[in-house]
Amino acid sequence: MPRGGPDASCLDRLLETDRLEYLDRDSGDPGVASRKRSVIRALELTGDWFGNHEKFAHIALDEVAEVPDPRILELGAGHGGLSAKLLEMHPTAHVTVTDVEPQSVAAIKAGPLGSDERATVAVVDATDIDSADGSFDLAVFALSFHHLPPAAAARVIAEGTRVAHKLVIVDLPRPPAPLHLIRLATMLPLAPFIPFVHDGVISSLRSYSPSALRALAAEAGPDVTVELRGGLLTPQVAVVARPRG
Numbered sequence: 001m002p003r004g005g006p007d008a009s010c011l012d013r014l015l016e017t018d019r020l021e022y023l024d025r026d027s028g029d030p031g032v033a034s035r036k037r038s039v040i041r042a043l044e045l046t047g048d049w050f051g052n053h054e055k056f057a058h059i060a061l062d063e064v065a066e067v068p069d070p071r072i073l074e075l076g077a078g079h080g081g082l083s084a085k086l087l088e089m090h091p092t093a094h095v096t097v098t099d100v101e102p103q104s105v106a107a108i109k110a111g112p113l114g115s116d117e118r119a120t121v122a123v124v125d126a127t128d129i130d131s132a133d134g135s136f137d138l139a140v141f142a143l144s145f146h147h148l149p150p151a152a153a154a155r156v157i158a159e160g161t162r163v164a165h166k167l168v169i170v171d172l173p174r175p176p177a178p179l180h181l182i183r184l185a186t187m188l189p190l191a192p193f194i195p196f197v198h199d200g201v202i203s204s205l206r207s208y209s210p211s212a213l214r215a216l217a218a219e220a221g222p223d224v225t226v227e228l229r230g231g232l233l234t235p236q237v238a239v240v241a242r243p244r245g
C-alpha cells in the first residue's frame with residue numbers, strides 16, 4: 001500500500017522513498033552512530049522548545065482521564081522526553097519507557113528516568129512487544145510510526161492494542177501532494193548538511209495519510225477501531241483500540 005493510502009494520487013505515490021533515515025541505520029558505523037545521537041538530541045530539544053512533549057503528554061493523558069493510576073507504555077521513546085512529561089503531569093502514573101535502539105535506551109537509563117521509581121526503561125520492538133495482553137491502560141508511539149513499512153506498521157497497531165487498552169499514535173501529517181512538494185522543497189537544501197533535516201525529509205516522504213492509517217488499522221484486525229484527529233499543520237493523531245473480550 002502506498003504511504004498516501006489505497007486511494008493515493010499518482011503524484012502522491014511518487015513522494016515516497018525506501019531510503020533509510022540515520023535513525024534506522026546500523027549504529028555499528030561510528031559516523032552513523034554520531035548522526036543518530038544528533039537527531040535524537042535535536043528531537044529532544046525541539047520537543048522542549050516547541051512544547052511537543054507536553055502537547056503529546058496532554059493527548060495521551062486525555063485518553064486515560066478516567067483511570068486513577070494509569071500504566072502507560074511509551075514505544076519508540078528515543079530520548080524519553082514524553083515519558084518525563086507524563087510523570088510530571090500525572091502524580092500517580094507509571095510509565096514503561098522503551099525503544100528498539102539499545103543505545104537510546106542506555107542513555108535514557110543513565111538519565112533521571114533511570115532512577116525514577118515510577119519508570120521502567122527497556123528495549124522493546126514495537127512490532128513484537130514482550131508483555132501480556134492488557135498489561136497497560138495506554139500505549140503511545142510518538143513521531144515514530146512512519147519509520148515502519150506498512151506490514152510492520154500494522155503489526156504495531158495489533159501489538160499496541162493487544163498489550164494496552166488503547167494505542168495513541170502521534171505522527172507527522174502527510175499533506176496533499178502539492179503542499180507536500182512545497183514542504184520538501186523548503187527542507188531539501190539543508191538535508192545534506194544537517195542530519196535532523198536529512199531525517200526530516202525522509203520522514204516526510206514516509207509519513208502516512210489518514211486513509212493509509214485507516215487501512216493499516218483494518219489490516220491489524222477486523223475489530224480495531226480508529227479515531228483520527230489533527231493533521232496538515234499539526235501532528236496527526238490516531239487513537240486505535242479494540243473491544244475487550
Ligand SMILES: C[S@@+](CC[C@H](N)C(=O)[O-])C[C@H]1O[C@@H](n2cnc3c(N)ncnc32)[C@H](O)[C@@H]1O
Nearest residue numbers: 043076077078099100101125126142143144147
Ligand atoms: C523520530 S524518533 C522519535 C523519538 C521520540 N518518540 C520523539 O517523539 O521525539 C523515532 C524512534 O522510533 C524508534 N523506532 C524505530 N523503529 C522502532 C520499532 N520497531 N520499535 C520501537 N521503536 C522503534 C527509533 O529508534 C527512534 O528512537
